[in-house]
Amino acid sequence: MVWTNAVVQGLLLGGLYALFSVGLSLMFGVMRFVNLAHGDFSVLAAYAAYVLVEHAGGTPLWTFAAVVPMAAVVGFFLQHFILDRALGAGELSPLLVTFGLSIFIESALQQGFGANNDSLFLGPLSYQSWKITNTLYLGRLEVIVFVVAVALISGLQLFLSRTQPGRLLRATADNPRAAALSGVNPRRVRALATAIALATVAVGGLFLAMRTSFTPTSGSNDLIFAFEAVIIGGLGSLWGTLLGGLILGVAQTVGSQINPADGILAGHLVFLAVLAYRPQGILAARNAAL
Amino acid sequence: MTNTSPSPQNLFEANNIVKRIGTVVIADGVDIHVPAGSIVGMIGPNGAGKTTMLGIFSGNVKANSGTVVFKGRDVTSVAMAKRARLGIGRTFQIPRPFDKLTVFEHTLLAVQQSQSVSMSEAHERAIFALERCGLLKLVNEIGGDLRLLDRKRLEMARAVALDPALVLLDEVAGGLNNAEVGQLIEIVLSLRDSGISFLWVEHVIRALNATADRIVCLSGGHLIAEGSPAEVLAHPAVIESYFGSPAFMSTAS
Numbered sequence: 001m002v003w004t005n006a007v008v009q010g011l012l013l014g015g016l017y018a019l020f021s022v023g024l025s026l027m028f029g030v031m032r033f034v035n036l037a038h039g040d041f042s043v044l045a046a047y048a049a050y051v052l053v054e055h056a057g058g059t060p061l062w063t064f065a066a067v068v069p070m071a072a073v074v075g076f077f078l079q080h081f082i083l084d085r086a087l088g089a090g091e092l093s094p095l096l097v098t099f100g101l102s103i104f105i106e107s108a109l110q111q112g113f114g115a116n117n118d119s120l121f122l123g124p125l126s127y128q129s130w131k132i133t134n135t136l137y138l139g140r141l142e143v144i145v146f147v148v149a150v151a152l153i154s155g156l157q158l159f160l161s162r163t164q165p166g167r168l169l170r171a172t173a174d175n176p177r178a179a180a181l182s183g184v185n186p187r188r189v190r191a192l193a194t195a196i197a198l199a200t201v202a203v204g205g206l207f208l209a210m211r212t213s214f215t216p217t218s219g220s221n222d223l224i225f226a227f228e229a230v231i232i233g234g235l236g237s238l239w240g241t242l243l244g245g246l247i248l249g250v251a252q253t254v255g256s257q258i259n260p261a262d263g264i265l266a267g268h269l270v271f272l273a274v275l276a277y278r279p280q281g282i283l284a285a286r287n288a289a290l
Numbered sequence: 291m292t293n294t295s296p297s298p299q300n301l302f303e304a305n306n307i308v309k310r311i312g313t314v315v316i317a318d319g320v321d322i323h324v325p326a327g328s329i330v331g332m333i334g335p336n337g338a339g340k341t342t343m344l345g346i347f348s349g350n351v352k353a354n355s356g357t358v359v360f361k362g363r364d365v366t367s368v369a370m371a372k373r374a375r376l377g378i379g380r381t382f383q384i385p386r387p388f389d390k391l392t393v394f395e396h397t398l399l400a401v402q403q404s405q406s407v408s409m410s411e412a413h414e415r416a417i418f419a420l421e422r423c424g425l426l427k428l429v430n431e432i433g434g435d436l437r438l439l440d441r442k443r444l445e446m447a448r449a450v451a452l453d454p455a456l457v458l459l460d461e462v463a464g465g466l467n468n469a470e471v472g473q474l475i476e477i478v479l480s481l482r483d484s485g486i487s488f489l490w491v492e493h494v495i496r497a498l499n500a501t502a503d504r505i506v507c508l509s510g511g512h513l514i515a516e517g518s519p520a521e522v523l524a525h526p527a528v529i530e531s532y533f534g535s536p537a538f539m540s541t542a543s
Binding site for chain 2: 181
């Protein structure tokens, strides 16, 4: 029964990882670079929510309505004014630029908030749970996060496959020049991709801040989990990212069940195994969205 | 989008184009005009810069100087995507369809980018573009799975879906067999009859002979000949620079 519990808790945690990673996957799919500041943007979103609750009060839940659109706007302009410029300057520049952004965000947050752990406390929702059996309890917040993650990723997948902006994203991911030939402005499409990516990572960042705690530098750690989920699932595939997140989550909780200190290590080992035996990821690129 | 421009005599004009790549002179003051409703062929020896010229016209290559005028509007500094929306379609020498989009999605994308119409109208136009290029049977195939002729048709359909006034063709007949070239000629002529003009870069002389109203020959940065297909193909300078030796002329006329 403890194993069932470990797997179920792992799946719930994996939903959060997937939510967290889907933007990284999308940006890589469209622009072929890894945003090294991805995790830091989630922390930035968490601090934005933290400040909003400090000043305006109420439950942190309402901050989704403010922080997520804000993140999308930041993403749009970040792409338009900074990342696009870097993309034009070769393969390495976007990596360096986002690495620089990561350092900048972490240092600025440390300057402003100190190195303490903070959290977005939701009151009873943070600890209430549903009892399934005597040994299996499902945290309410955890279930909500999982449901939102699956819904958001499914919605994004539908958006990509069924709508005109989605087709623009897929076409630009495939061949920017041919897309321009069809009248597509690739700059705007890239800005859209980054806007969506930052909006989703903001959702992930807020949920993470509600489930656990965050520090100015926890973004780098989050980036590693996000990166692992994306690689395990297969680059550029959103379903793959969801699957990757779930596998990583289960690996970590089952690992912790074996030895409480080794949960994270177990996740890394699964990641390494995938890299060694199936480097293209579990859902290979053939049925990838991008 | 209907064509409501102040009816310029030439649908498309490239004036005094100068383009150098390193020490190679592609164009040294070249003028090319495409009258509305006509097909203009462009020939020239390999490496003359025909594809580069098409790039200058479609907007993905910058000229050193000169102007590009489309429908009476100076589009010299207008980006490729915007020119496409204005009605300049183009195909590339090596067709490169989107690997993960269906054939239908290729044209739907172009319709929705260039024309503000309802969803059902967009679907109809996307289908119509495919029908005109003989792709109706393949609407649900994935672009990356198509064979060469169908890839070329898809490039054409993608351009046609923009509801263009002008389509720039880059060696669409290359690599096709005789029967396939015949089909291509049919498609181009029927599109011309429906009001689309063409500027067609081609090595397959037969295709231009059957379609072009006028042919220009680009060589060494200049148009060394200009006129009807018969005139240009018999021009001594063209024979000299393009065919190398008169012995190869038998296939051309």
